[in-house]
Amino acid sequence: MDFARRARHKPGMALDLRKADWLTATRVRAYLWILALLNLGTLAALLASARQGVDRNGFLLGTDFLSFWTVGRMLQGDANPYDQAAHIAAQQAYFTQADAFTAFFYPPAFLPFCYPLGWLPYFPALAVWLVATGALFAFALTRWLRAYPLPASWWLLLAAFPATVIEITHGQTAFLSAGLLTLGMLCAGPRPFLAGALFGLATLKPQFGLLMPVVLLLTGQWRVGVAAVVTAMALGGLSAALFGTQVWPDWYALTQAAQSAMDAGTVGYAKMVSPFAGLMLLGIPQPISYIGHTAVGLTVAVMLAMAARHRRRYTPELGALALAGAVLVSPFVLDYDMLLLMPAMIVVVWQGLSDGFRAWEKLAVFLAFAAPAFTRPLGMSLHMPVMPEIAFFLFWVLWRRVRAAPLESIHHA
Numbered sequence: 001m002d003f004a005r006r007a008r009h010k011p012g013m014a015l016d017l018r019k020a021d022w023l024t025a026t027r028v029r030a031y032l033w034i035l036a037l038l039n040l041g042t043l044a045a046l047l048a049s050a051r052q053g054v055d056r057n058g059f060l061l062g063t064d065f066l067s068f069w070t071v072g073r074m075l076q077g078d079a080n081p082y083d084q085a086a087h088i089a090a091q092q093a094y095f096t097q098a099d100a101f102t103a104f105f106y107p108p109a110f111l112p113f114c115y116p117l118g119w120l121p122y123f124p125a126l127a128v129w130l131v132a133t134g135a136l137f138a139f140a141l142t143r144w145l146r147a148y149p150l151p152a153s154w155w156l157l158l159a160a161f162p163a164t165v166i167e168i169t170h171g172q173t174a175f176l177s178a179g180l181l182t183l184g185m186l187c188a189g190p191r192p193f194l195a196g197a198l199f200g201l202a203t204l205k206p207q208f209g210l211l212m213p214v215v216l217l218l219t220g221q222w223r224v225g226v227a228a229v230v231t232a233m234a235l236g237g238l239s240a241a242l243f244g245t246q247v248w249p250d251w252y253a254l255t256q257a258a259q260s261a262m263d264a265g266t267v268g269y270a271k272m273v274s275p276f277a278g279l280m281l282l283g284i285p286q287p288i289s290y291i292g293h294t295a296v297g298l299t300v301a302v303m304l305a306m307a308a309r310h311r312r313r314y315t316p317e318l319g320a321l322a323l324a325g326a327v328l329v330s331p332f333v334l335d336y337d338m339l340l341l342m343p344a345m346i347v348v349v350w351q352g353l354s355d356g357f358r359a360w361e362k363l364a365v366f367l368a369f370a371a372p373a374f375t376r377p378l379g380m381s382l383h384m385p386v387m388p389e390i391a392f393f394l395f396w397v398l399w400r401r402v403r404a405a406p407l408e409s410i411h412h413a
């Protein structure tokens with residue numbers, strides 16, 4: 001018998017990925033602390049090595065936030081934020097990086113969020129932005145953990161999640177969008193009008209709402225839908241009232257440039273984590289990549305519809321499933337948007353601790369939690385997409401739970 005066969009039969013040496021029994025509570029807590037310290041160390045090193053607010057690679061701290069802050073400044077002076085030439089000039093008046101600028105393709109629903117940023121200098125505005133939006137997501141996380149208690153503190157989960165440090169270093173909108181959506185999914189049952197209002201505010205990233213009608217219509221949550229539409233229209237009307245009705249046609253015209261930028265890989269397919277980006281990263285022709293992405297998106301939508309019809313009424317588990325699916329149906333998703341996976345991971349772990357983990361569940365959560373740390377490096381260095389597969393893996397294990405559980409065992413938050 002060779003060494004490989006002896007290792008398979010020797011007690012304690014087998015690695016059963018289906019059960020992942022090696023992921024004990026003690027080890028998981030240790031891993032969380034290690035990741036949290038690595039994240040904090042990364043932030044500390046970034047700040048310590050920066051010179052006058054510019055990191056060692058020549059990027060302004062906060063990188064993408066420069067776009068939002070510039071829009072805030074432009075709106076203070078009644079400038080058109082969707083005039084790309086004016087936007088580039090306004091950015092470079094503050095900070096110039098050779099042959100690069102941070103584009104702004106967000107809809108006018110985001111403009112009221114940007115407007116107050118222009119009242120402050122760049123770095124104070126960045127600090128306020130991260131603290132305010134981070135507090136929103138942290139609050140949403142605490143509410144999920146109150147509904148689905150885990151033996152881990154909210155601050156440890158947040159500090160350890162690699163997507164958190166990516167969001168902070170980019171100064172992006174994921175704390176805001178994920179906070180609104182995750183909190184809305186938790187409120188949809190007991191507080192439908194509040195949930196709808198939160199969803200309406202989340203239209204700053206409308207691509208993440210594609211699956212929402214599937215869940216709301218099939219579970220009879222018409223009040224959530226009405227409140228979401230009313231809030232979205234009110235937010236859009238507020239943008240038009242404050243900044244002029246022309247912002248809407250100007251934004252619509254700019255969406256063509258946004259589509260071209262995504263198709264050309266200007267953002268970088270290694271930074272994106274959708275099935276479309278993964279296929280493009282592998283060198284698959286663009287039309288086939290779109291077909292493959294559409295096939296994945298339709299599969300996710302059908303699976304979600306099956307789960308919703310099985311449940312017949314809304315539960316937070318369905319909301320978590322919809323959020324996990326949201327990162328698979330939109331072609332434009334980045335690694336910091338993986339904050340949307342947090343509710344799905346919480347629900348799977350809570351259910352596993354309650355009645356025993358099923359095959360593959362521990363591994364799916366482990367990979368989904370750790371993946372944002374290595375998905376971009378693997379994509380950039382090896383052209384290897386991993387996040388779409390892992391996100392679908394997590395979606396599948398939660399879908400299996402939602403479909404298999406008897407109706408009377410539904411957990412109500």
